Amino acid sequence: DFFATVATKSDSGALRGDYSQADANYVVAQNWEAYTPAQHALWRRLYERQARLIPGRACDVFIDSLKALDVSQGIPRFDQTTEALFKATGWQLVAVPGLVPDHTFFEHLANRRFPVTVWLREEHEFDYIVEPDVFHDFFGHVPLLFNPVFANHLQEYGKGGLKALKLDGLAYLARLYWYTIEFGLIQSEQGLRIYGAGILSSGGEVEYCLSSEQPRRVPFDVERIMRTLYKIDTYQETYFVIRDFEQLFNDTAPDFTPIYERLKQQEALSAHSLLPGETNLPPNR
Ligand code: PHE
Ligand code: FE
Secondary structure, eight states, X not given: OOOTTTTOOOTTSOOSSOOTTOOTTOOOOOOGGGOOHHHHHHHHHHHHHHHHHOXXXXXXXXXXXXXXXXXXSSSOOHHHHHHHHHHHHSOEEEEESSOOOHHHHHHHHHTTEEEEEOOOOOGGGSSOOSSOOHIIIIIIITGGGGSHHHHHHHHHHHHHHHHHHHHTOHHHHHHHHIIIIITOEEEETTEXXXXXXXXXXXXXXXXXXXXXXXXXXEEOOHHHHHTBOOOSSSOOSEEEEESOHHHHHHHXXXXXXXXXXXXXXXOOBOTTOOOTTOOXXXXXX
């Protein structure tokens, strides 16, 4: 995960995690042997809770990939997953100490490497955690990387991030990441489904985002999303819904340069705004 930008840093400004052994790309050894039995047990409990919630709520590729990954029993070995993932979509996992600088994050994605945090949350953080840990990064993000279209999109996002840094567009591009990769919903024949990692690794939001009358559910629109502020410490007030991963890929393919220029001239929209003529999709029943 990235996000100096997303402001998940602690009050002291210090990042959690041991950065002393990191290389120039912030990559470390996972050091799987160092996880304790108690940490594997905590992973199992996190896994069980989420696995119970996702049938009929997560999108098919998430459910199928998660099953195939077979990581219910403890913190996975990243290199084992990489073997299967590389065969499927040419992506690799790399271990990182925690959040990494935006530029580093984008470089990894642009080269089909997904950075996964090595540390696991503590018992008292079972329900809520400020910075992404190995459970969020792995459970939430890795299953989707087995879908070829999504995998291609995330690489393009990485390239787009490097470009946005030069164009002063990062704030806008970060909103796109937030409302898709982290909190995205997708339409299915049976109703709305989740593909966003921030929801899929959360105990409460899985049910809330699909069933509550409270939040808005608005059809995916790149520029609309990039204008919209988001919440980092509550459930989302708006979810954006894609038709399929092709839409995500195709609609983000055009050059964002003119969009960034337009957005710089506009006020941001609040997290719960609904524009005139915009559809607010009903929750699942
Ligand atoms: N098309 C975007 C640009 O020109 C790059 C991008 C692709 C961003 C995919 C996000 C996702 O900047
Ligand atoms: Fe994430």
